[in-house]
Amino acid sequence: MSSDVFYDALHALPDSVILLDDKACVLWHNPAAKTLLTAFFTDDDTPDVLGKPILKLLANEYFIEAFSQVYQDFLLGKYKAEQSANFKFPSKIFVGDVQMAQVSFLPASRMLLRIQNYTRIHHLEQMRTDFVGNVSHELRTPLTVLMGYLETFGSAPDLSAKWQRGFNLMREQARRMNNIVNDLLMLSRLENDESEPPAAVDMPRVLMQVFDDAQASNAESAHLIDLHLDTPKNLLGLEVYLHSAILNLVLNAMKYTPAGGEISIIWEEVKDGALLSVMDNGIGIAPEHLTRLTERFYRVDSGRSRATGGTGLGLAIVKHVLNKHDARLMIESTEGEGSAFKVLFPKSRLV
CATH class of the missing domain: 3.30.565.10 (Histidine kinase-like ATPase, C-terminal domain)
Known part of the structure; x- marks a missing residue:
């Protein structure tokens, strides 16, 4: 595939695509990235973004913090060519939107930054996480009650062998369901817990x-x-x-x-x-x-x-x-x- 066809494809992408040098300065960008790179400038003072540091152009503190960490790791040699790093950050242009950035590391110490609107997927992920967490939490109380009564009645001294086997099976399945609920709650905490410092x-x-x-x-x-x-x-x-x-x-x-x-x-x-x-x-x-x-x-x-x-x-x-x-x-x-x-x-x- 010729380079012209490649650049035509990047131009047609709805996502912002930005090529950066080893100093994180803009070498090239597609049309979709122009709005992102010039959003914090008025029409009168819109600069030529080529050669400018991405951290000066994209004045979003959440992006700056996340990208700075990735860039620091890049300078320390923690990323090799063909590897990539991903991070999400809230948009400062469209309030409520969430954007996903992917930094791909290229030969000659260059980086390809791709930024896409992640809002819909983010909301769907949050709905799924909330649903799983809420359902698991609500299941905990009835399960605890069931397990308590199964333990009590299953330990009765005059229980026949037939009923004893039934209670043992019910206890086993209740414990299994309780384990699933506990694991789902753990996953929910992992997906939502960002407050505890390492x-x-x-x-x-x-x-x-x-x-x-x-x-x-x-x-x-x-x-x-x-x-x-x-x-x-x-x-x-x-x-x-x-x-x-x-x-x-x-x-x-x-x-x-x-x-x-x-x-x-x-x-x-x-x-x-x-x-x-x-x-x-x-x-x-x-x-x-x-x-x-x-x-x-x-x-x-x-x-x-x-x-x-x-x-x-x-x-x-x-x-x-x-x-x-x-x-x-x-x-x-x-x-x-x-x-x-x-x-x-x-x-x-x-x-």
Whole structure:
């Protein structure tokens, strides 16, 4: 495809597309970006935006804060060519609108900034989040009542074997539904909670807690669980969420590793940051499932997940927690040989 055709395509896009140099100055922009770049100037003093810093032209404090962080990481070499960074920010031109910015890193230290109106999708996401959160919250009270009465009546001494079996099944399904509600509420909190500031998290201590929690659930399956703390490095983050995500990974490994199998938890410092690995020699996962594992309610084997008490939300929670900590999840697995879930935390998060 010729460069003329390429630029014609960029000109036709309804989204704002801006090419920046290594100093974040405008080299080129399509027509849709002109309104955005000149919105804070009157007709009489509208400048030629070429060669001007994007942070001077786009006078939106939310954009400036988010882009400045991405640009700083770019200068520190944290992004390579063909990688990209995304962030949302409220519009200052059209009040109530939300915009999505994508910064793509190109060869020769250039950046391609694409800004699109994200308002409709943002509102739909918010409606979904509010709906899930509200429904889950409303289900909690009736479920608590049901579980209480099932426990009381199911423990009656004169209960026949037929009724005992029925109560046991009802208790099991009520507990499963309660687990789903709790996981949905956790996801809702993760999607909405932006208020709590990150703090230094003692990772060796958190991993020891995860190890103890896993051992407490290990009586029947007798897995051999090893913890390797190869670095004392801590993370800047939210401890309660990190503990939940790591425990999810370890409990998942236990569910899908036969009794007596081996599970390793490794915390180490690597070139690009810190690496957390949870590895097992369990049943493994087929390649076609790997890219969908973090989707809500996605199960490799629905029957097996129900038998082990899985809700199908554990890895979705892990994904949201890792997004909050700028971390990347890598999954390696071979059927019949085991799986490795590896989480790379960037250097900027190490303390």
